Amino acid sequence: MRVALLGGTGAFGTALAVRLVQAGYEVVVGSRDLERAAAAAAEVGAAGATNVDSVRDADLVVLATKAEAALDTARELRTAIGSTPLLSVASELRFTPAGVFPSGSAASLAERVQSELEAPVVAGLHSLAASTLGADEPPEEDAFVCGDDAEAKALALELAGHLVTGRALDAGPLASARALEGLTAVIVNLNKRYRGHAGIRVTGLP
């Protein structure tokens, strides 16, 4: 399966690329800048391409840009992405002296990305951190995916299952992204307060 990784030159994207290549995915790291994409891709054993080229022939597009760039990137690539399923992983955070705030928007970033695209959008991986994802061993955590399109969600759940030793869990409709994106803020607050690398495990499921 071919995965286009938009924003694959960042810390989270790079860690994700490493895990996906290890899992046997054909990964194309996308960037606005071809040289930057090629350099980042070479480090992880993937191919590099411009954003537009990276999404051609992809089975799944992972939108792993910074949150600020997510909507513009989706808008610019609307035609190139077409109907290829897209997994949105970014969370809007606001850093304040009192702590990290979740987004102040009622709609999640993923729902706003969906409004820019024809493709089915799913969201997930928000509770995974670059630091633990990029470690030698996969993190002992679960991963969440949500979405309204069953086939797109199945692709994303399969991908997520390769990233953790725990389970890839279907967290319901795309609207659940409001909670999952906010969970990133909770995790950053926990990391600051307890000086750790927080992840999530779900108990009580058969």
Place this chain on the structure above:
Amino acid sequence: MRVALLGGTGAFGTALAVRLVQAGYEVVVGSRDLERAAAAAAEVGAAGATNVDSVRDADLVVLATKAEAALDTARELRTAIGSTPLLSVASELRFTPAGVFPSGSAASLAERVQSELEAPVVAGLHSLAASTLGADEPPEEDAFVCGDDAEAKALALELAGHLVTGRALDAGPLASARALEGLTAVIVNLNKRYRGHAGIRVTGLP
């Protein structure tokens, strides 16, 4: 320590009352209806009172009404509550054929409750369910509390620590309630999808 439990006649409130009485808290179950409060309180070994009377002399008020009643209850009790810290535990959920949606409001219910009160508001316990909280043994989960007032948060964290075998975790500022309230929707979706009783454990903290 004296805890006023507003909405303590519901399933979650009753389960919470049982645990708090077991933990040695002096619990006053509040309801609009004195007879209902007295009946519910008698079942769990607590005292019963009208809402207004229950919050007098309380060290902590737990707002455990249904989400739809939370704002009105806070507004009506503004004077009676005064500056007594309040813990908001409800989550707005919207049940749809596609699954359970988190709130469509940008601000959390707890932040809106805060805007009705002089008292410091903290939020928490959103990942705990009446079914597991009311079981014979405390759930093997962690519990989250967030808030902007350090003293109020400390009271709520102490209370939360008596409810689970895991940890009571400080999830940051009151704005984190946007995520924690949404987490209830994720948990209900997980329970529907996997037919379980999902709870949360945080990994990676020292």
